[in-house]
Amino acid sequence: MSIVLGIDIGGSGVKGAPVDLETGEFAEKRLRIETPSKSTPENVAKVVKEIVDNFADVIGDSPVGITVPAPVVHGKIPFIANLHKDWTGLEAEKFFTEFLGRPTTIVNDADAAGLAEVQHGAAKGVPGLVLLTTQGTGIGSALIYDGVLIPNTELGHLEIDGHDAESRAASSIKDKENLSYKEWAEERLQRYYSFLEFLFSPDLFVVGGGVSKDHAEWMPLLKLKTPMIPAALRNKAGIIGAAAQADYRRAHPDIVVRVDSDNEVV
Ligand code: BGC
DSSP states (O other): OOOEEEEEOOOSSEEEEEEEEEEEEESOOOOOEEEOSOHHHHHHHHHHHHHHHHHHHHHOOEEEEESSSSSSSSTOOOOOOOOOOOGGOOHHHHHHHHHSSSSSEEEEEEHHHHHHHHHTTTTTTTOOOOOEEEEEESSEEEEEEETTEEOOOOOOGGGTTTTTHHHHHSSHHHHHHTTHHIIIIIIIIIIHHHHHHHOOOSSSEEEEEEGGGHHHHHGOOOSSSSSSOOOOOGGHHHHHHHHHHHHHHOOOTOOOOBTTTOOOOO
C-alpha cells in the first residue's frame, strides 16, 4: 500500500490528508487550517508544514504533493490571481522542497482535481476529451484526453464579452452578487460553457467545487450539446490528485505530468 500526503492550498483553507493511492481513499481524517489572511508563500508554507508534521508518523519519508490555485510551469508559478502577489515568479517546487525538507511536487489545483476524477472519479474510463472545471473563488480547468492530462490550461481567464471569464461566472461571484442559481446559470454559465464547447468540442464536462453538490438546481438549466456531470470526489479531488502526482514524480523524477488513467507512463 502506497500512502502519500496530498495538500490543497485554496483561498480560504489549506487542507491535507494522507492518500492510499491504490484506492484513492484518505488513509486518515483530513486536516484543514485557515489560509493566512496575508497569504504570502512564507505564511502559507508554515501552515503546510503544520499539516505535514501532523501526519509525519503515517507518511514516513514519502514525498508530498501540493496544489496551488495557479499554473505551475516546470515548478515555477508565472502568475497568481487569488493569493498574495508574492507567489508570482516563485520557484515553488524548489521553495517547498527546501522548506519542508522532503521531495515536493507542486501542481495546479484544477489539474490535480482532473487527474483524480480520471483515476478514481466521475471521468474514470471516459474516452475522448474531458473538460473539467472547478468552481470556487476562481474557475480552474483541466483538459484530459483519453486519460492524459494536458496541464496548465487557464480557461477561467478566457476573455469573454470583454471580461475575464471567472470575474463573471465563478461561483464566488454568484455569492458576491447574490445571484440565484437560475440567474447565475442562465446569465453567466450558459455563456461560459457554450463558449468552451465551441472552442474545444469536449465529449464531457465535469464540474467540481462546492456548487457541484447542488448540481440539480442549476445543471439542468444549461442548454449544451455536451453532457455535463458533477465531479464525484468533491473537495477531496485536489488532495488525491496532488498525492498521485507526487507519487508519479517519485517514480519518474525527470518527467513532468505524463500519466494515463492507471498512472502509467504514456
Ligand atoms: C487560477 C487557476 C486556478 C483557478 C482555481 C484561477 O484564478 O488562475 O490557476 O486553477 O483559479 O483555483
